[in-house]
Each structure stands twice: as structure tokens, then as C-alpha cells.
Amino acid sequence: MAKSPKVAVDVVIFTIDAGALQALLVEVKRGPFAGRWAFPGGLVPVGEPLEETATRELLAQTGLRDVYLEQLRSFGDPARDPHTHVLSVAYFALVPHKGEAPCAKAQRAAAHSAGGKYARVQWVPVSTLPRLAYDHNAIAAYALQRLRAKLAYTNIVYSLLPQAFTLGELQEIYEIILGRGLDRRNFRKKVGALGLLRALRRQRRGPHRPAQLYAFTRRTPMNIGML
Amino acid sequence: MAKSPKVAVDVVIFTIDAGALQALLVEVKRGPFAGRWAFPGGLVPVGEPLEETATRELLAQTGLRDVYLEQLRSFGDPARDPHTHVLSVAYFALVPHKGEAPCAKAQRAAAHSAGGKYARVQWVPVSTLPRLAYDHNAIAAYALQRLRAKLAYTNIVYSLLPQAFTLGELQEIYEIILGRGLDRRNFRKKVGALGLLRALRRQRRGPHRPAQLYAFTRRTPMNIGML
DNA sequence: TCAAAAGTGTTCTGGATACACCCATGA
DNA sequence: TCATGGGTGTATCCAGAACACTTTTGA
Numbered sequence: 001m002a003k004s005p006k007v008a009v010d011v012v013i014f015t016i017d018a019g020a021l022q023a024l025l026v027e028v029k030r031g032p033f034a035g036r037w038a039f040p041g042g043l044v045p046v047g048e049p050l051e052e053t054a055t056r057e058l059l060a061q062t063g064l065r066d067v068y069l070e071q072l073r074s075f076g077d078p079a080r081d082p083h084t085h086v087l088s089v090a091y092f093a094l095v096p097h098k099g100e101a102p103c104a105k106a107q108r109a110a111a112h113s114a115g116g117k118y119a120r121v122q123w124v125p126v127s128t129l130p131r132l133a134y135d136h137n138a139i140a141a142y143a144l145q146r147l148r149a150k151l152a153y154t155n156i157v158y159s160l161l162p163q164a165f166t167l168g169e170l171q172e173i174y175e176i177i178l179g180r181g182l183d184r185r186n187f188r189k190k191v192g193a194l195g196l197l198r199a200l201r202r203q204r205r206g207p208h209r210p211a212q213l214y215a216f217t218r219r220t221p222m223n224i225g226m227l
Numbered sequence: 228m229a230k231s232p233k234v235a236v237d238v239v240i241f242t243i244d245a246g247a248l249q250a251l252l253v254e255v256k257r258g259p260f261a262g263r264w265a266f267p268g269g270l271v272p273v274g275e276p277l278e279e280t281a282t283r284e285l286l287a288q289t290g291l292r293d294v295y296l297e298q299l300r301s302f303g304d305p306a307r308d309p310h311t312h313v314l315s316v317a318y319f320a321l322v323p324h325k326g327e328a329p330c331a332k333a334q335r336a337a338a339h340s341a342g343g344k345y346a347r348v349q350w351v352p353v354s355t356l357p358r359l360a361y362d363h364n365a366i367a368a369y370a371l372q373r374l375r376a377k378l379a380y381t382n383i384v385y386s387l388l389p390q391a392f393t394l395g396e397l398q399e400i401y402e403i404i405l406g407r408g409l410d411r412r413n414f415r416k417k418v419g420a421l422g423l424l425r426a427l428r429r430q431r432r433g434p435h436r437p438a439q440l441y442a443f444t445r446r447t448p449m450n451i452g453m454l
Numbered sequence: 455t456c457a458a459a460a461g462t463g464t465t466c467t468g469g470a471t472a473c474a475c476c477c478a479t480g481a
Numbered sequence: 482t483c484a485t486g487g488g489t490g491t492a493t494c495c496a497g498a499a500c501a502c503t504t505t506t507g508a
Contacts (some may be wrong), residue, residue, distance in 0.1 A: 003273050006231040007303075007314055046230050046312045050303035074301045074316050076234075076277035085273045087234055087316075089301050168459070185462070186498065208459045209505035395486070412489070413471065420469095435486045436478035 005076070005085035009053040010041030010136065012072075012090065012143040013062060016097040016160050016173050020125040023140065024061060025132070026118035032082045033133035039140075040118070041088065054091045061121060068094040068159035068221070070150075072142055080135040088134070092143040094159040097173070151177055152227035155196055158216040166204050166211035167191065178227075194224055232303070232312035236280040237268030237363065239299075239317065239370040240289060243324040243387050243400050247352040250367065251288060252359070253345035259309045260360035266367075267345070268315065281318040288348060295321040295386035295448070297377075299369055307362040315361070319370040321386040324400070378404055379454040382423055385443040393431050393438035394418065421451055 013024040025037040040061045044053045051069065059065055072090040080088065124130070129140055150156055151174065160173055171187050191197060198217050203210040240251040252264040267288045271280045278296065286292055299317040307315065351357070356367055377383055378401065387400055398414050418424060425444050430437040 004231070004233040004235075004271055005273055007234060008231075044231055044303070044314075046232055047305045049305060050301065050314070071300050073298050074277065076271070076316065078274045078276060087271075087277070087314075089303065089314075166460085183498070183500085184460085185500085188461080189463090190497090205506085206459080207507055208457085209461085209507095211460060393487085410471075410473085411487090412473085415488080416490095417470090432479085433486085434480055435484085436480095436488080438487055 005078070005087045007044040008041050008086050008088045009044055009050055009057065010039045010088050010090050010134075010139060011054050011057050011069075012039050012092040012140060013058065013095060014092060014126075014143075014147060014160070015095045015123070016176060017123060018125075019172075019176065020127065021144075021176055022123040023126050023129065023143075025122050025124050025129075026061065027120040027122075028133050029117070029119050036133040037122075037124075037130055038133035038136050040121075043086075044089070050089050050091075054093070058093055060117075062095055064095050067096075068156055070146075072139070072146055075135055075139060077135060088139070090139045090143065092147065094147075094156060096162055097160050097169075148178060153223055153225060155216070155218075155222050155224050155226070158219050161216075163215055164200055164202065164204075164213040165215075166213060168211055170214070190226070194226070196224065232305070232314045234271040235268050235313050235315045236271055236277055236284065237266045237315045237317050237361075237366060238281050238284050238296075239266050239319040239367060240285065240322060241319060241353075241370075241374060241387075242322045242350070243403060244350060245352075246399075246403065247354065248371075248403055249350040250353050250356065250370075252349050252351050252356075253288065254347040254349075255360050256346050263360040264349075264351070264357055265360035265363050267348075270313075271316070277316050277318075281320070285320055289322055291322050294323075295383055297373075299366070299373055302362055302366060304362060315366070317366045317370065319374065321374075321383060323389055324387050324396075375404060380450055380452060382443070382445075382449050382451050382453070385446050388443075390442055391427055391429065391431075391440040392442075393440060395438055397441070417453070421453070423451065 015022050015024075024040065026040045028034055028036050028038050040057050042053060042057055044050060050071065054069055055065070058067060058069065069091055070093075072092055075088045075090060078085045080086070126140065126144060129137065131137065132140065157170065157173055161170065167188055170191065171182060171184065174187070175181055196216055196218070197214040200213040200215055202213045204213055242249050242251075251267065253267045255261055255263050255265050267284050269280060269284055271277060277298065281296055281298075282292070285294060285296065296318055297320075299319055302315045302317060305312045307313070353367065353371060356364065358364065359367065384397065384400055388397065394415055397418065398409060398411065401414070402408055423443055423445070424441040427440040427442055429440045431440055
């Protein structure tokens with residue numbers, strides 16, 4: 001019986017920060033890609049479910065659990081890792097946006113990984129990703145495409161937002177990820193009609209007019225017709 | 228470094244025949260699932276791209292090449308194969324419908340595999356799939372869902388049809404796969420507006436009024452707004 | 455008072471749906 | 482002549498897109 005390739009899981013972890021869609025990168029320590037950036041990942045040991053490997057990796061790099069995690073697809077080009085044939089099952093994850101503290105997540109992640117297996121860890125806007133190790137640029141493109149598509153027909157945005165948020169923040173996330181502006185009135189009309197939100201009794205106060213705060217009624221993935 | 232699971236590819240091969248959506252099943256020869264039906268597949272040897280394994284399997288079972296082939300996703304539950312941890316990368320394929328000779332394909336496939344690695348090979352309507360080996364029922368469900376979705380926003384039907392076909396046949400395929408009837412006038416209007424077809428100078432003659440034959444202008448996957 | 459984001463309704467348009475009759479053929 | 486599938490056009494409805502002004506606040 002012929003030997004099989006090794007199996008790895010790689011996770012594209014997205015968040016919104018500083019007005020941009022960001023992905024978490026780690027610096028590869030050794031091998032042909034030493035010094036290059038890549039998405040966090042690791043080999044799948046015999047007996048472990050794929051999601052578990054992905055969840056482990058996610059917890060290790062961000063300290064977060066119970067985030068949105070979805071399999072993208074597998075990348076199996078034998079040459080994607082020059083060292084040996086490694087199949088990568090790609091996942092993407094969405095972690096919540098802390099509007100109040102830009103870069104807090106990046107710092108937390110970095111701190112977490114101080115003694116970790118990667119040299120450095122960093123959030124990078126997906127619009128300015130460097131040339132990555134392995135075929136991770138292809139994985140990034142695929143992940144972004146999937147994210148954009150799912151934004152249009154599911155409610156997964158909830159996983160990018162904190163419990164309470166304003167309609168402006170919700171719309172901003174759509175605009176950032178889709179890369180285009182949306183009409184505010186139509187957006188609110190649509191969101192209202194979908195009935196996914198409930199208005200809280202609080203407002204967000206800022207330098208301008210206070211904004212009504214909302215929360216999702218159900219924080220669980222569903223298909224809707226958002227766009 | 229921990230050992231990885233083995234890697235297999237399994238292919239759900241769809242066709243339309245006898246007014247139903249059919250999938251190709253093979254009988255498992257040995258192991259805990261001996262005697263049960265499953266989708267054709269096999270282990271991925273080191274150094275071989277996933278698509279190549281899938282293409283090989285497809286050629287071996289149907290004798291067809293250059294058919295539509297698309298990766299679904301990977302199924303990695305360690306218990307899906309009781310014998311040992313085998314990751315399955317699932318694909319689905321669409322092979323063309325020979326309207327004139329029902330079951331011709333099934334017979335051809337069976338003949339092809341006479342000396343093959345499977346005990347028996349058979350086309351089975353997806354609506355009456357038996358309990359399959361491994362987690363192949365889950366793969367079937369996923370494949371069907373994907374097929375239905377892609378029918379709505381791509382032109383991949385072309386891969387289920389011969390070069391020349393009537394609008395009635397085209398519509399029938401949509402109805403069979405989607406499991407619901409479509410208005411004939413609206414369907415033709417829509418198809419015409421998309422401009423994917425060109426009318427041939429021939430007609431199909433049958434027991435009733437002859438029908439105009441059409442061909443796809445481009446037999447290559449594209450995103451369109453079909454439904 | 456000014457700058458900046460919050461909040462709100464109406465009109466228009468295009469695509470989707472619903473719907474019924476005549477035609478050409480082989481049996 | 483009949484049964485069967487092929488072929489066609491119009492009215493309606495609804496969702497998406499376009500669009501401008503007032504309000505509230507902190508600075």
C-alpha cells in the first residue's frame with residue numbers, strides 16, 4: 001500500500017481592526033520558508049478530528065475559543081511544501097472586533113505566543129499581505145472569496161462583532177469586507193426587515209450623536225438573504 | 228513528529244438518466260464494510276495531486292475524461308474508517324447524459340470495471356441511496372447540496388448534457404436536480420436572456436412536434452445568475 | 455457654530471412570477 | 482383525431498437601488 005502525504009491544517013484567522021480586514025500571520029521558524037510569514041497551522045496527528053486541530057491552533061494563537069470556524073477546502077499540490085508532500089486542509093475563522101481598543105487583539109495574540117512555536121505573530125491587513133510561505137497566498141485568496149460570498153447569504157458577521165454594536169459598526173464591517181460602500185438607509189431597512197437584531201436599552205456615546213446599540217438575537221450560523 | 232492520517236479521494240459521480248439524478252456506486256470488496264456500497268475512491272500516493280487521483284478514479288470507473296470535477300471538502304473524522312484514520316477529500320463529477328440510451332452508461336461502466344478493483348459497479352438514483360460504507364451518506368448529502376447550489380449560479384449543467392440538446396431537456400435537468408417544476412415560458416425567457424446557447428440548424432425528431440436543438444456557446448465553468 | 459455621525463421614507467425600475475393558447479408531429 | 486410535448490407574450494408584484502434632509506452631540 002502506497003504511502004500517503006502528511007496532513008496539516010492551516011487557519012486563516014480574520015478580524016476587523018483599524019478599519020480594515022486583518023489576518024493573523026506567524027513567522028515560520030525553519031525549513032525552506034524560514035523567516036517568511038504564513039497562516040498558523042500544524043500537522044494533524046492520527047486520531048484527531050480536523051476541527052480539533054484547527055481549534056487548537058486557534059486557541060494557541062489568539063487565546064480564543066468558541067469562534068466561528070469553517071473548512072474551506074484542501075490544497076494538495078505535492079510541491080506546495082518543497083520539503084515533503086503535505087496536504088493542507090484550510091480553515092477560516094472569524095474573531096470578534098474590539099472597536100474600543102485598536103490592536104489590542106494583536107498585542108494579546110503576540111503576548112500569548114511569547115513562548116510559542118512561532119518566532120513572531122502579527123495581524124496584517126489582507127489588502128497588504130506579503131508573499132507568504134507555501135501556497136498560503138492562494139489560501140488567502142480563497143478564504144477572502146468565501147468570506148465575501150458568505151457575508152451575502154449568511155449571518156456570520158455576528159462573529160466579528162462584540163455583543164453590543166451600532167448599526168453603523170455593522171454596516172462598516174460589510175463595507176470593509178466587500179470593499180464598497182452601501183447605502184445607509186437601504187442597509188438599515190434590510191437589516192431591520194431580516195429581524196436578526198434586537199435593540200438594547202443602551203446607546204453608544206461618542207464625539208457625535210449617540211447611537212442605538214443592538215445585539216444579535218441568535219448568535220448561530222444561519223442562511224439569510226443579506227445581499 | 229506525529230504520524231498523519233492516510234489520505235484518500237472519493238468521487239461522487241453524478242449523471243442524469245431515466246429521468247433521475249444518479250450516482251455511481253461501487254461495492255466494497257473487503258474490510259469492515261465489505262459488501263456495502265460506496266463512492267469510488269482510493270488512497271492518494273505521495274507526490275500525486277488530488278485532482279489527479281480523482282481523475283484516475285473517474286477514468287477507471289466510467290471511461291470518461293475531461294468531465295466536470297470539483298472538490299467538495301475533506302471529511303476527517305478519525306472514526307469514519309474503523310480500520311485506521313483515513314482522511315477523505317471528497318470530489319464531485321458531472322458526466323453527460325445520453326438521452327437516447329437509458330442505462331447505457333451504467334452498462335459501460337460495469338463492463339469497464341469487469342477486471343477492476345470493485346466487485347460491482349452500479350448507477351443508483353440519489354433519491355434511493357442505500358446505507359453506504361464509511362461516511363459516504365454524509366458526503367452524498369453534501370455533494371447534492373453543492374450541486375443544487377451551483378446549478379443556480381453557474382453554467383455547469385453543460386457538463387450533464389450532450390453537445391446538442393433541446394430546451395425541454397435542459398429544463399428537465401434543472402427540474403430533476405432541484406426537485407421542483409419550473410415554468411416553461413419563464414425558463415426559456417431566462418435562458419435566452421443569458422445568451423449561453425446558440426440554436427443549431429437541426430431539430431430533434433420524436434413522437435411529437437420536433438424540437439429545436441441548441442448547443443452551449445462556451446463549455447467552460449462560469450458564474451451566471453440562472454436562478 | 456461647526457463638524458460628524460445618526461436617523462428616517464418615497465420613488466423608480468428591473469427581474470421574477472403567474473398564467474393560456476396554438477402548433478407540429480406520430481400513432 | 483388525438484395525445485403529447487414544443488413554442489410563444491403580457492400583466493403583476495416585489496425587492497433592490499437611488500436619493501436629501503433633519504437631529505444630536507462634543508469640541
